[in-house]
Amino acid sequence: TNATDLEVTHWWTSGGEAAAVAELAKAFDATGNKWVDGAIAGSGGTARPIMISRITGGDPMGATQFNHGRQAQELVEAGLMRDLTDLATRENWKEIVKPASLLDSCTIEGKIYCAPVNIHSWQWLWLSNAAFKQAGVPVPKNWDEFVAAAPALEKAGIVPLALGGQPWQAAGAFDVLIVAIAGKDVFENVFAKKDEEVAAGPEIAKVFKAADDARKMSKGSNVQDWNQATNLVITGKAAGQIMGDWAQGEFQLAGQKAGTDYTCLPGLGVNEVISTGGDAFYFPLLEDEEKSKAQEALASTLLKPETQVAFNLKKGSLPVRGDVDLATANDCMKKGLEILAKGNVIQGTDQLLSPDSQKQKEDLFSEFFANPSMTPEDAQKRFAEIIAAAD
Amino acid sequence: MTGRTRGSVRPNQWLRNLNAKIASIPMILTALVIFVGGTAWTVVYSFTNSKLLPRLAFVGLDQYERLWAAPRWLISIQNLAVYGFFSLVFSLVIGFVLAALMDQKIRFENTFRTIMLYPFALSFIVTGLVWQWLLNPQYGIQSIVRSLGWTSFAFDPLYNSDIVIYGILIAALWQGTGLVMCLMLAGLRGIDEDIWKAARVDGIPMWKTYVLIIIPMMRGVFITTLVIIASGIVKVYDLVVAQTSGGPGIASEVPAKYVYDYMFLAQNLGQGFAASTMMLVTVAIIIVPWAYLEFGGGRKRG
Amino acid sequence: MVTAYDAAPDRLKAGPRGAKPRRRLSRRNIIVYGTLIVVSLYYLLPLYVMIVTSLKGMPEIRVGNIFAPPLEITFEPWVKAWAEACTGLNCDGLSRGFWNSVRITVPSVVISIAVASVNGYALANWRFKGADLFFTILIVGAFIPYQVMIYPIVIVLREMGVYGTLTGLVIVHTIFGMPILTLLFRNYFAGLPEELFKAARVDGAGFWTIYFKIMLPMSLPIFVVAMILQVTGIWNDFLFGVVFTRPEYYPMTVQLNNIVNSVQGVKEYNVNMAATILTGLVPLTVYFVSGRLFVRGIAAGAVKG
Amino acid sequence: MTSVSVRDLSLNFGAVTVLDKLNLDIDHGEFLVLLGSSGCGKSTLLNCIAGLLDVSDGQIFIHDRNVTWEEPKDRGIGMVFQSYALYPQMTVERNLSFGLQVAKVPQAEIDKRVKRAAEILQIQPLLKRKPSELSGGQRQRVAIGRALVRDVDVFLFDEPLSNLDAKLRSELRVEIKRLHQSLKNTMIYVTHDQIEALTLADRIAVMKSGVIQQLADPMTIYNAPENLFVAGFIGSPSMNFFRGEVEARDGRNFVRVDGVAFDVSAYPARTKLQPGQKVVLGVRPEHVKVDEPGAGDAHQAMVDIEEPMGADNLLWLTLAGQSMSVRLAGQRRYPPGSTVRLSFDMGVASIFDAASEKRL
């Protein structure tokens, strides 16, 4: 058969990411089609208007990356996206995709519209062993120890907690704190059930207390990008950072070894629970028969075990199916896999909240972390309001 | 058709200047379809709860209520006012002063001009980053000055909520004053040489000549410059994103970023449209009467 | 002819020879050149940092002194920015988008300027009823944030059937360049002597003949000005380039953005800087080449308000 | 046969009426000068005739053809502007041939006409130059050439010489006159310089605020101005005016001004002067005789200022409480302060009614 060109847009552009995409492309090309790469850097904010414009403008791509969750919901509702239910049933995705919530996020009114490809988790605390050594305190095992070590670190001229200025970092850190401090149930009550009582309640108040600590500890980070913050940890100028598993790549690139140079604490060492956000591919409805077929081929390829392994090893994320073996994974990744295997997972806030609520939350927390005069009580009140209005 | 009848009948007004009208079609279409039509479209959808896609699900003034309750929007407006005011004043003042210096029959004028103009050619994305570095207390200007011995020196505008907008201003001026300088210089070159001579014979000091005589004579240049700067101010977005992403916290947010973030990050088009409608209304209230006086209203040519 | 000098009293002839005072100029010069040099430093400092950084390796950058000259000069980042930096699967750096940028910039600049200059000409010389109204709308349009217009324009382009094509993009650039350029051209043409226009009409030249044969050749400076504004704007444009076209037309700035804006992954600052300078070279060249004309052109155009 | 005729022409710019129901007929081969002060509507009228302005009302005929709404190029006119309006980027030759090329005249014909025009105006050596390389006078010659090559019957000039200095002005004036004599076409010439008007015109139309005050040949305009405005406008220095009252005494008519009585019996009045009538007596500086023996009605006056102008001498004096000027041929000097005896030649004087300002 003729090779069909299929344009795939995504925002994976950095070295490791691109290498991972290459795996997808390779696997797809092997099916006799051709992957045409349409990479746009800058995360959703930059890429999304482009993708949406293309789709609504009547010139859609063959497939496009979204964070699975609610980002594409309206496109689906507008009938612009392709229904993958037949394929999913045929290939039995319901069975193989683990955790099941990943596929749930792709399901709208019982129909499946996306193919999940990986799991990224947010719930990690990255610590610089050198920094603690310099401050003369042992490397903490959990969040509380970390907070306790802060004065000593500060005395040594080390910023206890590195936090970049971009809003999503503050919001993400807070989400991590909720799971760690208040636990999985509270997290689900707040974000899945949108229970404003809980959001305004004492459990969350505790989390805000912790966030207040984090705020104090992060004073003096003075960086914008998350990797600049990570760099502070790598160079020992800062002691720790709450950041997703993608931070690992930075340590690796700097030639640091997990355990000796740095330490990773999933769930902040308190609640070893990780979220299962991640990426998925959506397929706009195309008129061209050939291309439609190619779309199916791609969707099917994405979930193949070989593809999953190859892709996620490069990407540094976890595979979406439990039945694959990641022997070559590193230390921290293995910790993640174990937690996943135990089923200690939650859905990511991307999946649970609309982007609108997410954005409001980001605004709130970026303000909270930057503005010491905002009391935890005030912040909690606004937080509860956002949860109340969330859909 | 004889000449007598051809020339004696007043032709249809619509057909007179036909070519000019045809040639103006792109302008008319742009004005009507894009600017008026697009604006109307935006205003209409600002009354809906459109999320990712524009949908005509009207919710009355909800979006506006939410907008004006959002602390971030209020801060954005404040910031724009501060940034706009200082950016306008400093651009004009610095641009003019530089142009005045350049107008002193100096050598290497072309070199100086290019130095001042080159930032205009560079993309915001990275110049924002460079300024972020330069203003970073750990490795920027502050650390340099401290390493020179002035250890109490503090200069960290981007990391201080109270003054962050001024930090952005520094980079904005760096980017934009070159162009203003060029426009002003051009204006100065258009001033009658005799005015200078008359002022010198009258014994009027240089600065007074500039302030009281030359500047009032350059009204046209100032207007062109004003339109260019002001439209840039209202639309300021990239620079903030590149330098602070609106931070620390939301201290350096601006309206255009609010619009963009809510349209594309938050996927709440209605909110974004409401915000942009507010911006447009403000601009229109200021601009329309002025523009009509300036460009319309039966003034002769020019 | 007897000069009166010979008849002048000796007192005058011997009179105090006024020394040619040099000081008069030098203090002023110190102020003028001093200020200009200080200001130039302000303008050049970021460029210095960019160049220095672009010549360093990543390990050196991680150490953190942004002002320090490179210990070991490497052109790797430049090579990488130009030829190796990856955008997704395509690892050919800025060079990949370069020709696309050229393909976009040339027609967009030409057409946007052509349209705006004709508008300005019509507004200045062939005023018709309502023209002022449209022009006012246009000026107000200069203040509308681009992003707001994305969706309406997507709809318009879709309805015109040019969405995703180069034509569509050129139209978009033409639309957004129109307000400022029309203002510039209108003021320029209004400043030209009206009698020239009349003379041409008596000579039998029509709208287009006058424009092409009379106005155009006289307005080269303002065209250069417009070109500089448009080349800078369009060359550096990223948003429209990707929103309104498809990947085969993506401009160089998409690569620049990809290089600079990778959120997850390592930031290669040296490559970023090199890429920025490389991207800026084209507009910079235009400035250098046409610097003198720039000032002259605006002078002719903008002085009349 | 009329060459150009303007019927009830009105023109307003917005609310401002510049021309109001103006009528004008110009004969074939006539040299008509439109004269008037700045802003009186001369250029506006010329532009209407040329078709460069849309009239608000009325008609324009050229060679009995109604051209009111025709394009300028179809009216058979050529036009020369004050600022030359040469196309700066074209050579002189291109400037001349541009209109013809636009009209798609065959190249051979173009060459012929350009050559002829260049010969007539003696600009052959300049053909390859650009306007910026020409002097003012040469530029204006080229501008005239541009009208010439169009081979039209009606030439319109809008203050063609105002931008030139005195010397060039007088030279080109002669050339335009010569051109008219050899081409014998209709010329309408706008100026506010009366010397030009007087020397060039077959007829002069003196305009004020969009209204033609007098339309007549130069000598009539000069010697018998129809009203006070025309009288004051023509002549340099201006006609001297004395406001007074008619007085009949001893069968003679006098005009009494501030205690001085001027004998105006010799004045060829159109209507009889009424005693007591308030009038304005006008005498041109060159019609005053100074220290002439045997002049009957002489008045004593003192010289304020003397302006020797080479060929003649201008005196400013005070008479009947009024400043007046006198122009004397030759170089006889009257230093300020000296006293002279003045007598007026009433045969060429003018008397106007003070109220209607019309000639009596």
Add this chain to the structure above:
Amino acid sequence: MTSVSVRDLSLNFGAVTVLDKLNLDIDHGEFLVLLGSSGCGKSTLLNCIAGLLDVSDGQIFIHDRNVTWEEPKDRGIGMVFQSYALYPQMTVERNLSFGLQVAKVPQAEIDKRVKRAAEILQIQPLLKRKPSELSGGQRQRVAIGRALVRDVDVFLFDEPLSNLDAKLRSELRVEIKRLHQSLKNTMIYVTHDQIEALTLADRIAVMKSGVIQQLADPMTIYNAPENLFVAGFIGSPSMNFFRGEVEARDGRNFVRVDGVAFDVSAYPARTKLQPGQKVVLGVRPEHVKVDEPGAGDAHQAMVDIEEPMGADNLLWLTLAGQSMSVRLAGQRRYPPGSTVRLSFDMGVASIFDAASEKRL
């Protein structure tokens, strides 16, 4: 006593030398006119005196004070520019008072001076207006006022009237003259209009390419021009020149031009004319007599063009193969084609050496 004196003044713009070792002395209260064609360095000289240009070499004295390197404001001068150079956004009053305010003159004094200047120039009603609301003549009056209030002894005018129309020009000319008579201060006046030069000047300096060609009172310049350039430059229409050879015949001297011999015995030559000497005979148009009975040496010529100018009549004729002009007082008409008899008044003619171009 000299008011302004210029010693060995040189000025170059880069490599171009505009003025070279120029010397000039101007007396107290003198009205000196600098006359010359465009680009000859008049404005440059004036600007040097004003201190607006730094001289390359030489000295400038004002009231015997060496001011070569002083600021313009300290030189005790006032200056008036061709383009008026009024401050456009200030009222007339502010325009006048601005310099004084800057110099911290007491307000009462300022008011007094402004009032006086406004009275002298009759611009009291205009004091509250802006320059854009004034006519050209009024603007120039204000510009003069601005120099006036400075209460200085030396006024510099740079072609103050060039931008005005003929009528205004002649009016303001008189006013400037009057002003000079009443103020009695030194005035240096640049123009390229010879009428202005002749009527205003106590002395005229005729310049060419930065060199003063002749410095003398107007009548001397007019009647006895020192060289061919001055002769041709002064007078409108220009002096008629005939290039020929001196011929002695019957004890009389003739200048033979193209077959026509002009009797020049009556010419008051400074040095004896040598037979065979190549000379240029110059006769002013107004010194030609037409059809005068009893004129001995008469020449036949045909009228080409006639330019009636109201007060006099200008004829263009051809004589000895050359076009020449004749100016006749009065209104006697000579239609083109008619033949006239011309005779020259050699007492006021000029003869120049053809080679040195100097007056003989």
